[in-house]
Amino acid sequence: MADDNYKGYRGRALSVLKNFDALVWSDVEITTTKGNYKGIILPRSETADQFHIVIKMPIGYNIGVAADLVTDIKIRGRKEAHYKIPEKEFPYEPNKPKVKLLGTGGTIASRLDYRTGAVIPAFSPGELYGSVPELADYCNLETEKLYGVFSENMGPEQWKGTAEAIGREIEKGVDGIVIGHGTDTMHHTAAVLSFMVQNSPVPIVMVGSQRSSDRPSSDAALNLMHSVKTAAESDIAEVMVCMFGPTSDYYGLLHRGTRVRKMHSSYRSTFRTIGDIPIAKVSRDAITPLRQDYKRRRNDRNVKINTAFEEKVSIVYYYPNMKPDIIESLIDNDYKGIVIAGTGLGHVNKPLYHALKRAHEKGISIYMTVQTLWGYVQMYVYDTGRDMMELGVIPGENMLPEVAYMKLCWALGQTTDQQKVKEIMLKSIAGEITEREPSNGYLIYQGGLPEVEEFISKYVK
């Protein structure tokens, strides 16, 4: 492709390169009115300006040369870079458990993308062994790339496909499944898989990384080791998210797929179990359960895959001063379900009442969750709540808003009967609603307090 020869260049820079027939990856000597530069012409990020040519100098640094100052480009050769982790065949040992790694994308396996200058997902089984050989200590690993998308681009098609792939692998007899996934929406996927994959006999472990694997301090390798160990050895047959416990390279936590949430935009220890405690701790040496009420590993293959999914469902994050037209537009656009993230115990303002009533009358299922994330919806305490229930808004217990959303999509995919939907919604099937909230289910330490500081200084964070 002609464009690939001048990858990312446009405008002034492109015409200068074309003028001297200097393709990207050419080893050149550029003469400018300011001085001479030797190096390899690199592709340019498409979002960068049109005035500069990027070269990699022999010492490895890159600089941008102003295209307008270029008077000559001498081409001395061409060397295209092949960014490839050395591939090694994963060793096979007959007595080790068999784990399948399904790739959907994300920074767990990624490389540089010159088009945008950012990292893009890359996934190959041999590469994984090439970069994290420790994985062979735990299992015989097979990999399959299902998708290669950033997590924000995951959608119903990918969720269904992943659930079906899980079903196939379980029937084929794997001992555990790991799913590589971008972290941004990992908890959405974890939730929907918790509903679509019922009665799994083996662990299903979702994993990603907060620092891409092209960085020496990446959490990718350790997360992979933890997740593969969990899939291979643990007796927890649930959909889980496996990510860093503390920010240190120390241990991971296994979070139940329906109670987990990404809580920090960049920390390694971003995933937290909300309103409950994680299922277990995992290190390279041991899996330590923190509770006993999890579903156990079985030898049968009786998994049920139900990929029903209604796409016309929305989350409405309520804010004071919200106007009814927000709800009206959902009604007018044929939405079938609405999850509201309400204030406090589950409230919205009066001006919305009429619209909510209309939605209910039109057969739209409306469920209330709380934007406080922690705690239950309780709509009897205040009149507002009682009024809203009159209008047909159903309290969603302590389901997290994203989880309630995924569940409502799944329920509406199965039936349009509002009563049946309600039965599905309010019966906990994967821990999404808990009967009680333990007192240690809500622990957010307040920094600055002497006792908290004392605690933190004692432990590797």
Add this chain to the structure above:
Amino acid sequence: MKDFLFKPFEEMTDKDYETVGFKSGLEIHQQLFTSKKLFCRCPAGKYSERYDAEILRHMRPTLSELGEYDGTALMEFKTKKDILYRINRESVCTYEMDDTPPFLINDDALDIALQCGILFDCSIVDELHIARKQYLDGSIPTGFQRTAIFALDGKIPYKNRQIDIVQMSIEEDSCREVSDAGHLRVYRTDRLGMPLIETVTGPNMRTPFEVAEVAEICANLVRSTGNVRRGIGAAREDVNVSVEGGTRIEIKGVPKIGRIPHLTYNEAMRQWNLLRLREELHKRGVTKETFDSKVGDITRIVKKAHYQPIRTATEQGMVVKCVVLRKYAGLLRWQTQTDTYLSKEISDRVRVIACLTNIPNIIHSDSKGDTLTSADWQNIKRAVGANDDDTMVLVWGSETDTETAAKEIIIRAREATVGVPSETRQALRDGTNGFERILPGADRMYPDTDLPPTRITEERLKRLRVNLPEQFWKREKWYRELKIPEDTILPLSISKFAELFKSFVNDWKIDPTLAAVVLIQFPKRLKKKDVNIKILDVEIMREILRSYKDGLLSRDGILMAMEKSIEKGKFYPELLPKPLTAKELEKIISETNNEISKEKLFNNEKRKEVLLGSVMNKVRMSVEGKILAEKIH
């Protein structure tokens, strides 16, 4: 190979350095004076050993942009270290801990860097690209340093030639090591992320003393901006040295320029002696291809040995391995540097790569000394099948560490058949250097995908040029013509007052010597009185000298005016005494005279001098001593 043996440091001549083909260049690191760090908003220059929390990390090698692994990175990975960072919340945020992406580059820092680039006569790059330079030793928690080249191809005059400035980069500073023992390395993070520039010279220096002199010139040039940090650790040099037939070796982290001559001398000697060693090995028929070695576990044999380190190790259940280096007999005692031998090169590698950090970590049959008995050595020799012309190297520790160590001993010994291995070496106090790591190459560079490229506009450079100090050697030349005191020339030429001096002399026609003394020596005098001379800024000095020029302040009153300004934190016209009328002065003289006349003086002839001194004390700021003397006489 030339027939030359290194002499003691003091006896080496320029000719001798020419004989061995001594070549050296510098990489000078200089912290910039900014209030905040380079890629986050933490305060810069806030140092403390107190810490609130600790974070644990491990480093793994990653591929370069061109798809290659870097040699150093793989070496560091072999060491498998736990790296612990101590965090003080006041000086470190989540950015330095690699839990938050970088903020845009600190523009103040970039401005200072660009100014330095212009001073070095460099060509400034049109667009700044931030790179990640891998450091797997843990000195930066991300595993890489964010760095960018901003200037290329500069020069500075030196003697009758010029020194090339190859490139300049702006980068974030690293952590400070607290300890490194076994498989645990601990770092303090307060310095991490502070802005600094690295200036790389060409390999243009020909003797150890030239290296130091050029380092001094470069340091003075950036100091003349007034915007770089001073004090311990604010400037650090890496020195590259090679001799003919040798290898470019980088000596890292030289904290003082005064240490450079000995360090470079020893490195040149080391390379020369390693080349002589290669010659000796080849004479013995040992080449890279014919090199032969063997490893044996001798734990059982030395279990009852009386040599304490080995005894302790075996008692703790550790193993002892013996590496046989065929035909190396005597060579571990081959001198490399002053009082330093090949055995040290091997011991260093074992310490760094196999993490056997308790010294001694090896013993060998070339220097039996107080280690094992001859009987022990005989037993080992028999057990491992060594011959008389072989050398045996013993190493002890855990199974995995000794395995790594044995491999590394063989690697280093074999490298001796090739010449001088590419390494970075650390500067030691005694003027010698020790192994630090394998020399990293271009493969450790990776573009920083977190930050966009930054265009450096002509407008920005224009603005910076306006406030640029003149290159100090040009000022020095002018000062010499003005004949100001010799000891003020260099300090003034790099002082923040240099431009002020110029306007005093050129515009206000103040005596150059007076101006130089006031600007350079007076602050020193005040410093001895333990007052904070940092308060004396350009503004205060300008106002004081303006008063002097306008006749509101006497020459003798300048120092006092400076001291008073420091007290007040600013110069106020009210600090100046009211001008004395001739009548008032007469009155003071006669009053003082009366006071003195009551005193008994030992030497009556000095009465006039005493009077002059006493009156001067009263009117110092408003009357010139000279004028007063005339009046009293």
